[in-house]
Amino acid sequence: MNAGTLARRTIGAVAGALAMTAGMGAWSQTRSCLDRAPSASQGTDFVAAAARQSPAVVSITVAGAGNEWAAAGEMSPPTRWGQGVGRGFASGFVFDPDGYILTSAHAVTGAQAVSVVTADQRRFDAEVVGIDRRTDVALLRIAASNLPVVAVGQSGEVCPGEWVAAMGAPFGFERSVTAGVVSANPRYMPGGNGVPLIQTDVALNPGNSGGPLFDERGNVVGMNSMIYSASGGYFGVSFSLPIDTAMRVADELRATGRVTRGHIGARTQPLTADLAPAFGLDAGLGALVVRVDADSPAETAGLRSGDVVLAVGAAAAAMPYAEIQERVASATQGSRLALRIWRHRAPLTVQVGVIQSVPDMPPKLVARADAHEVRFGLELTERKGVLGISLQDPGLYVQGVSGSAQRAGLRYGDALIAVNDVRVAGLADFDAAIRAIPESDTVALLVMRGANRSYVAIPPRVSKRAALTPSVRPSP
Structure with a gap:
């Protein structure tokens, strides 16, 4: 099984050209960690830290997009109501008191509706x-x-070996806390897109996506x-x-x-110390070109696979990948860059x-409910069970199932x-x-799935304001 098979990434499709990163060079980050004073705290006591962040952590339910992380793995957790085809769970956190929330893009890509439940159990439709x-x-x-809102720290100061904790809703269990240590910062995924990541051994599972990672303070x-796993569940690398x-x-x-970036059409990976000798270089600095897009500026300029971009502009020394x-x-678009290249050991x-680069567009959300839906989008059948012939x-x-019922998580075979x-x-x-x-009231359907029963909420077909507003007709 190769690394691509093992990687059950929750990030959506990521195959861009040379792109933005916010990481520090590995050397400068290591230097700052060496100079760091030991923490006076115990390092493993996250009680106060979790209490500080918990009020700003939210649970997110997405209708119209399945939980890709759970579907990709081989795990079989207990089925939760509404978790299945057409419905997924994620986490997020409030960073602005006026209702702005950060979460993972892969969690809402393709969504028809997104709802947020805050720590005080209020539910909101999200834009x-x-x-x-x-x-x-x-x-x-x-x-x-x-x-x-959360207290925002500085990720550049996070050091390997430092204790951190995650908060989220794995499998829908809200505000769960898991802890571990930082394995590497920054870490670049093999064959990735150049975005630096913080690698930890904190347990993350489906539903944790978009939740905060916080330090002991x-x-x-x-x-x-994302995780890196053979099964799609926690495997020790997050x-x-x-x-x-x-x-x-x-x-x-x-x-x-939207986010716009400069881009030249060359896909790269960091040149590591292991790879450097193969190209006649001593140090693991620079960006190794692995593919050049057809009809791109990089192709026009003559870049090819195996080139090493050592620096951009007039810099004399080789640059870190980030x-x-x-x-x-x-x-900026239309500008030209001077790339110092290493090719054939020269x-x-x-x-x-x-x-x-082409910016990503947000999904177009649909109304929570349709007053003209027939039976909330349910196609129903009666089972008579005559003479015991029926298996049900x-x-x-x-x-x-479609529409409101699908967004609520109902599926074929539910009773x-x-x-x-x-x-x-x-x-x-x-x-x-x-x-x-x-029609302005929420409807609760008692559903049996297998041997389990649970109520599922169908949102109002019309808003209370619309229900209270009398229709106005022209005088005859």
Whole structure:
């Protein structure tokens, strides 16, 4: 099994060109860690830190997009209501009291509806302000103010061996805390897109995506993003996006709704100390070109696989990978960059044009409920169980699902037991129960899945304001 098979990444498709990063060079980060004074705290006591962050951590439910992380693995956790086809869970955290929330882009990509539950158990429909798949950042906004916010730290100061903790909703269990140590900072994924990550051994599972990673002082230093696993569940290697990067992306999404970067069409990886001798170099500095996109500025400039970009501009010394990425990403469209290249064990300089990367567009959300839906989008059938021929008990079963019911998490084979507190045994009972409930009220369906029963909420078909507004007709 190769590394690509083992990597069950929760980040969406990431295959860009030379792009933005917010990481420090490995050497400078190591130097700062050597100079760091020992912590006076115990290092493993996250009680105060968790209490500090918990009020700002939210749970996110996404309808219309399955939980890709859970689907990719081989784990079989106990089925939670609403977790399945067409519905997924994630985490997030409030960083602005006016309702701005950070979460993972892969969690909301393809969403039809996104809802947020705050720590005080208020539920809001969320707007997806913007997404950036490259860094796996999504910016949400809810109609709330004076919300508690996280304390934001500095990810560049996070050192290997330092204790950190994650908070989120693995498998839907809200505000769960797991702890571990930093394994590396920065870490670049093999074949990745040049975005630096914080590697830890903190246990992350489906539902943790988008939640905060915080240090022992209670400062958020990262946003939980992905795992590296053979099964799709926690395997001891987890990754978080540095908070410095996440906040910078959030600021741009908030200002313009999109992230734009300079890009030349050359896909690269860090030149490591192990690879350097193969190209006749002594140090693991620079960006190794692995692919050049057709019809790109890089192809026009003559770049090819196996070239090593040592520096951008007039710099005499070889640059760290992160700095090369930053120089290209910050270049404006139409400008030209001088790249110092190492090819066939000899230096040369090429001029390459810069174009703008195509920004990611947020998903188009649909209304929570449709007043014109028939039975909330449920296709139902009655099972009579005559003479014991039916393999299922008599009752009302879901044959097909769409719309509000799908967004609520119902699926084929579910049995409907009651509407609110009214038992239903057939279609006539179900229709009568629905008619008795005002369209401005939430409907609770008692559903049996396997041997388990649980109520599932269907949101109001019309808003209370619309229900209270009398229709105005022209005079005859």
